[in-house]
Amino acid sequence: xxxxxxxxxxxxxxxxxxxxxxxxxxxxxxxxxxxxxxxxxxxxxxxxxxxxxxxxxxxxxxxxxxxxxxxxxxxxxxxxxxxxxxxxxxxxxxxxxxxxxxxxxxxxxxxxxxxxxxxxxxxxxxxxxxxxxxxxxxxxxxxxxxxxxxxxxxxxxxxxxxxxxxxxxxxxxxxxxxxxxxxxxxxxxxxxxxxxxxxxxxxxxxxxxxxxxxxxxxxxxxxxxxxxxxxxxxxxxxxxxxxxxxxxxxxxxxxxxxxxxxxxxxxxxxxxxxxxxxxxxxxxxxxxxxxxxxxxxxxxxxxxxxxxxxxxxxxxxxxxxxxxxxxxxxxxxxxxxxxxxxxxxxxxxxxxxxxxxxxxxxxxxxxxxxxxxxxxxxxxxxxxxx
Amino acid sequence: xxxxxxxxxxxxxxxxxxxxxxxxxxxxxxxxxxxxxxxxxxxxxxxxxxxxxxxxxxxxxxxxxxxxxxxxxxxxxxxxxxxxxxxxxxxxxxxxxxxxxxxxxxxxxxxxxxxxxxxxxxxxxxxxxxxxxxxxxxxxxxxxxxxxxxxxxxxxxxxxxxxxxxxxxxxxxxxxxxxxxxxxxxxxxxxxxxxxxxxxxxxxxxxxxxxxxxxxxxxxxxxxxxxxxxxxxxxxxxxxxxxxxxxxxxxxxxxxxxxxxxxxxxxxxxxxxxxxxxxxxxxxxxxxxxx
Numbered sequence: 001x002x003x004x005x006x007x008x009x010x011x012x013x014x015x016x017x018x019x020x021x022x023x024x025x026x027x028x029x030x031x032x033x034x035x036x037x038x039x040x041x042x043x044x045x046x047x048x049x050x051x052x053x054x055x056x057x058x059x060x061x062x063x064x065x066x067x068x069x070x071x072x073x074x075x076x077x078x079x080x081x082x083x084x085x086x087x088x089x090x091x092x093x094x095x096x097x098x099x100x101x102x103x104x105x106x107x108x109x110x111x112x113x114x115x116x117x118x119x120x121x122x123x124x125x126x127x128x129x130x131x132x133x134x135x136x137x138x139x140x141x142x143x144x145x146x147x148x149x150x151x152x153x154x155x156x157x158x159x160x161x162x163x164x165x166x167x168x169x170x171x172x173x174x175x176x177x178x179x180x181x182x183x184x185x186x187x188x189x190x191x192x193x194x195x196x197x198x199x200x201x202x203x204x205x206x207x208x209x210x211x212x213x214x215x216x217x218x219x220x221x222x223x224x225x226x227x228x229x230x231x232x233x234x235x236x237x238x239x240x241x242x243x244x245x246x247x248x249x250x251x252x253x254x255x256x257x258x259x260x261x262x263x264x265x266x267x268x269x270x271x272x273x274x275x276x277x278x279x280x281x282x283x284x285x286x287x288x289x290x291x292x293x294x295x296x297x298x299x300x301x302x303x304x305x306x307x308x309x310x311x312x313x314x315x316x317x318x319x320x321x322x323x324x325x326x327x328x329x330x331x332x333x334x335x336x337x338x339x340x341x342x343x344x345x346x347x348x349x350x351x352x353x354x355x356x357x358x359x360x361x362x363x364x365x366x367x368x369x370x371x372x373x374x375x376x377x378x379x380x381x382x383x384x385x386x
Numbered sequence: 387x388x389x390x391x392x393x394x395x396x397x398x399x400x401x402x403x404x405x406x407x408x409x410x411x412x413x414x415x416x417x418x419x420x421x422x423x424x425x426x427x428x429x430x431x432x433x434x435x436x437x438x439x440x441x442x443x444x445x446x447x448x449x450x451x452x453x454x455x456x457x458x459x460x461x462x463x464x465x466x467x468x469x470x471x472x473x474x475x476x477x478x479x480x481x482x483x484x485x486x487x488x489x490x491x492x493x494x495x496x497x498x499x500x501x502x503x504x505x506x507x508x509x510x511x512x513x514x515x516x517x518x519x520x521x522x523x524x525x526x527x528x529x530x531x532x533x534x535x536x537x538x539x540x541x542x543x544x545x546x547x548x549x550x551x552x553x554x555x556x557x558x559x560x561x562x563x564x565x566x567x568x569x570x571x572x573x574x575x576x577x578x579x580x581x582x583x584x585x586x587x588x589x590x591x592x593x594x595x596x597x598x599x600x601x602x603x604x605x606x607x608x609x610x611x612x613x614x615x616x617x618x619x620x621x622x623x624x625x626x627x628x629x630x631x632x633x634x635x636x637x638x639x640x641x642x643x644x645x646x647x648x649x650x651x652x653x654x655x656x657x658x659x660x661x662x663x664x665x666x667x668x669x670x671x672x673x674x675x676x677x
Contacts, residue, residue, distance in 0.1 A: 047620075047628035047650075077593030078445035080625050086590050087629045090636055108443060108591055273455045275436060275471065277448040306410070308625040312452030315408040319459035332410060 004067035006055040009219035013176045014137040021133035023124035029062040032222035041335045050304035051216040074105025079278040139184040145243040155232035156206045159199040167194045210291035212241045212284045213302040225339040241287040281309030292324035298353045305334040392421040395554040412621040414548045431466050438473035444595040517574045523551045532569050541568045545619030557657045573603040597630040608641045615645035615671045622652035
């Protein structure tokens with residue numbers, strides 16, 4: 001059994017580690033490239049959302065490398081992600097490609113299916129080894145999330161562009177190479193030291209931008225055209241709303257055990273959106289409110305084109321933007337999105353944010369009330385369809 | 387209480403909706419915005435339920451779930467909104483509960499509200515019975531009949547009710563099929579239990595109510611083979627149908643080589659283009675019969 005799985009940011013590091021320590025042979029698909037996206041788009045339904053298409057590309061490229069089994073997550077709706085695996089299986093089998101699928105998802109009364117999937121993955125490992133594998137993968141995931149959080153403020157202030165990105169790549173490699181939890185800790189310490197060594201610009205007052213939206217487009221740089229890096233290298237500090245480890249805890253573990261608690265999100269979003277709408281629609285609203293109240297300069301909202309929960313969020317965000325006085329830029333991404341287009345929009349958005357901040361500061365210095373035009377939130381749209 | 391119903395969809399309603407709604411939303415949401423804004427001027431209260439689920443363990447779709455909030459924050463002046471949450475996902479009889487609660491908030495007694503619910507349910511079951519006798523909702527409304535044609539002239543028209551039964555949105559599709567001498571079969575004409583039984587055969591529980599309806603109906607007729615073709619009407623950008631439609635089309639090809647036409651509707655769809663596609667499809671079906 002040679003197992004592969006779809007890419008989502010640095011998810012491949014903990015998953016590879018997990019499967020390797022369970023004694024399962026792993027084929028990590030090649031990093032997502034334009035070819036991957038083109039390949040996926042060719043065989044996927046035209047109006048499916050982007051992640052499904054990119055997944056197909058991943059599977060086909062991994063098949064070339066010899067994979068024979070796919071490990072995939074699922075869900076119970078209403079977001080389309082819950083039915084991805086079924087459609088992908090049909091597409092692959094119609095292409096005559098023989099790939100087995102192990103689907104891990106919250107069981108709807110079908111615990112047997114979930115257990116069977118888990119059993120296939122853990123067949124070669126003793127219970128102790130399973131525990132160790134889980135602990136190691138979890139440590140790696142936590143370490144990567146921690147590093148990403150540490151990296152954002154430094155990237156915005158680095159004196160030489162690209163130094164932080166280089167350090168980040170090295171950190172990912174080191175954490176990937178670690179083969180026990182202690183080594184992961186050491187790698188984290190080394191990574192932190194690397195980050196601390198990066199020379200910073202002195203006394204730079206950076207803009208802060210929150211990144212909210214659909215998890216896949218937030219986490220996968222090849223799909224969001226490296227939004228985090230683009231913003232960072234414009235000297236803007238990114239505050240990301242979703243981290244993989246949080247998602248694993250809430251969606252995979254707590255949801256399955258019916259212990260999920262989103263009260264804080266619900267409470268914040270309630271005046272605008274009083275019911276969950278699947279995916280991260282509600283979280284997009286609540287995080288935007290949270291950021292506005294924390295004094296963050298603006299919010300970038302990303303989602304795949306036709307993403308249902310995020311369309312609901314996008315319909316409501318203009319009102320949130322106005323009431324909470326925070327500018328919001330929505331970027332709907334699909335296979336035709338291009339880096340230059342996204343970058344131009346981001347640059348324009350950040351210039352507006354900077355101008356807004358300057359105005360507010362001058363008004364503040366002159367000790368007068370902030371005039372209405374400075375307080376106005378503004379929303380403008382970026383879509384990839386032209 | 388006086389009830390005002392919005393007029394049938396027309397160009398003005400559609401234009402109003404297209405202007406008001408988020409551009410990424412699908413056509414039905416835009417049409418719905420149009421209807422709501424048309425009504426908003428003449429009423430004191432607007433009934434915009436939050437539709438979560440019609441049956442156990444399913445959802446309608448996220449946009450339905452967020453509709454009252456989307457409307458509320460669209461920046462228009464609206465009268466008071468009545469937005470009961472209709473959710474049969476966990477409890478079967480939660481619909482009457484929330485409707486009765488909404489009525490009581492408007493100042494009606496529990497007794498009146500419950501009586502109204504029972505009456506509505508009786509009307510509904512009468513209507514359903516008529517549907518299952520093979521009438522489309524439009525036939526019932528305008529008291530007309532399906533054409534009297536040979537039994538091999540049946541077409542299965544799949545799609546969400548708000549698309550296939552809105553004559554403005556689908557450019558009079560059903561009438562067009564009648565004129566060409568076809569009987570039209572829609573998911574509403576099959577007993578729900580049969581549909582559910584067929585939909586349950588999918589390897590994974592399908593969690594969209596309307597998707598189950600389409601899959602169940604399609605599998606029934608693909609097995610039975612009593613229709614000459616399938617027309618699937620979807621709105622551009624419809625999330626569930628982008629996957630359900632794909633499954634249907636693949637199955638139609640694999641199982642019985644049944645002719646399958648996918649019609650995508652949006653606010654830019656022109657009548658000429660639609661008619662041409664439908665006519666070409668019907669010609670193809672007829673040539674198959676000849677050869």
